[in-house]
Amino acid sequence: MKILVIGGGGREHAIAWKLSVEGHQVFGAPGNPGMAQCAQLLNTSDYIAAAESIGAELTVVGPEAPLAAGIVDQFRARGLRIFGPTQEQAQLEASKIYAKEFMQRVGIPTARFVRATTFETASAALKEFSFPVVIKADGLAAGKGVIIAHNAAEAEAAVQTLGPLLVIEEFLTGEEVSFIVISDGKNVTPFEATQDHKTIHDGDQGPNTGGMGAYCDGRIITQADADRVLETIIYPAVHATGFTGFLYAGLMMTTDGPKVIEFNARLGDPETQPLMHRLNSGFADTLYHAAGGDLTGTALQWKADPSVCVVLSAAGYPAKPKTDDVIMGIGAAESTGAKVFQAGTKLTARGLETAGGRVLGVTASGPDLPTAIRNTYAAVEKIHFDGMHYRKDIGAKGLKRW
Ligand code: AMP
Ligand code: GLY
Numbered sequence: 001m002k003i004l005v006i007g008g009g010g011r012e013h014a015i016a017w018k019l020s021v022e023g024h025q026v027f028g029a030p031g032n033p034g035m036a037q038c039a040q041l042l043n044t045s046d047y048i049a050a051a052e053s054i055g056a057e058l059t060v061v062g063p064e065a066p067l068a069a070g071i072v073d074q075f076r077a078r079g080l081r082i083f084g085p086t087q088e089q090a091q092l093e094a095s096k097i098y099a100k101e102f103m104q105r106v107g108i109p110t111a112r113f114v115r116a117t118t119f120e121t122a123s124a125a126l127k128e129f130s131f132p133v134v135i136k137a138d139g140l141a142a143g144k145g146v147i148i149a150h151n152a153a154e155a156e157a158a159v160q161t162l163g164p165l166l167v168i169e170e171f172l173t174g175e176e177v178s179f180i181v182i183s184d185g186k187n188v189t190p191f192e193a194t195q196d197h198k199t200i201h202d203g204d205q206g207p208n209t210g211g212m213g214a215y216c217d218g219r220i221i222t223q224a225d226a227d228r229v230l231e232t233i234i235y236p237a238v239h240a241t242g243f244t245g246f247l248y249a250g251l252m253m254t255t256d257g258p259k260v261i262e263f264n265a266r267l268g269d270p271e272t273q274p275l276m277h278r279l280n281s282g283f284a285d286t287l288y289h290a291a292g293g294d295l296t297g298t299a300l301q302w303k304a305d306p307s308v309c310v311v312l313s314a315a316g317y318p319a320k321p322k323t324d325d326v327i328m329g330i331g332a333a334e335s336t337g338a339k340v341f342q343a344g345t346k347l348t349a350r351g352l353e354t355a356g357g358r359v360l361g362v363t364a365s366g367p368d369l370p371t372a373i374r375n376t377y378a379a380v381e382k383i384h385f386d387g388m389h390y391r392k393d394i395g396a397k398g399l400k401r402w
Helices: 010-021 047-054 064-068 071-077 096-106 119-126 152-162 223-241 272-278 283-291 330-334 369-380
Strands: 002-007 025-030 058-061 113-116 133-137 146-149 166-170 175-184 188-190 199-201 205-208 213-216 244-254 257-264 279-281 307-313 339-342 345-348 351-354 358-365
Touching: 002 010, 002 047, 010 025, 010 272, 010 283, 010 339, 010 358, 025 047, 047 071, 058 071, 058 283, 064 071, 096 113, 096 166, 096 223, 096 257, 113 119, 119 152, 119 166, 133 152, 146 152, 175 223, 175 257, 175 283, 188 223, 213 272, 213 369, 223 244, 223 257, 272 279, 272 307, 272 358, 307 369, 330 339, 330 369, 358 369
Parallel strands: 002 025, 002 058
Antiparallel strands: 113 166, 133 146, 133 166, 175 188, 175 244, 199 205, 213 307, 244 257, 307 358, 339 358, 345 351
């Protein structure tokens, strides 16, 4: 099958890699230097023209921005098969206020919240919460629009930084889980649960990022919890919206059961990297059928081996990433058996250089989680660029379950 993958980050490299491993002819727009190894890149932002020029039988969208801009509606209007949510469904991610009001209306468990539209209402709303309190900007912010404030001064500063359109909500405690499904509008096929590591430093310290690493080992939640997530969160959301695409529920597993921290209308980054590494077969077939509105009869097969992805970020990320540093050692890292997914990279006369905050996602497996973690860090150590930063504790939460 000819498949077009829209996007150019680590998630899209992992999607394109998996589809090409499954034997498909993959195209990427705009792609990145890593994707060029498994896909033919089309240097255009006219995605409809790109899909038509290659005769794409399926288009898969990675990032949120084209979804929020209505790419799925536009493709469908031209009779082109595309997997993703409509512009309206993508509001579940694009607007936190929309998502919270949707959850309240449909009865999906989530943190208690107040919506604020002015600085004055935000300051007043803060009085309804104890500390820590969570303050979220309404729009898309690449994982960086959330501040957890521990006292009144921090909360007021957060309101000034992120406001005036805000969601202010109660702080939930528990383990965070990324629960992602493929939805055809009625039926869903879940991926295995993954765990992301959102803050820049070990031990969940420092500012939030888009995600510094993730793992997938089949043990993150029990089957009973997965069933509860499907019943109380995923199916109500899908049935209320007719959601098509990847529906990502960012969950807090609280003592009162799973609650939604956020919905995303796409696959997670970096969750996709370990998911694609661990997925055995059935990806393209499942997406094709889901895009046609009929998931029945398709299945995803998983490998037994857990997988781990460690993100290598540039100096200064997430505030102001440094770029233009030469990257060495990807070949050496891959010769250990790891797969290095590229994100913020570019090819220049000097070779491969850094071009963004999250540069690479080094991904490896092993017969058990401790070995998968060791294998991933052994590959990480082969790579170098100036200012390279990574967390040393990716997967550590999972070790408690082994
Ligand atoms: P979000 O962009 O909504 O996913 O928030 C980013 C991160 O902030 C989440 O992954 C959590 O680690 C943290 N967070 C967001 N909302 C809450 C909450 N209500 N309680 C505790 N932590 C939260
Ligand atoms: N890794 C979190 C996200 O993709 O939103």
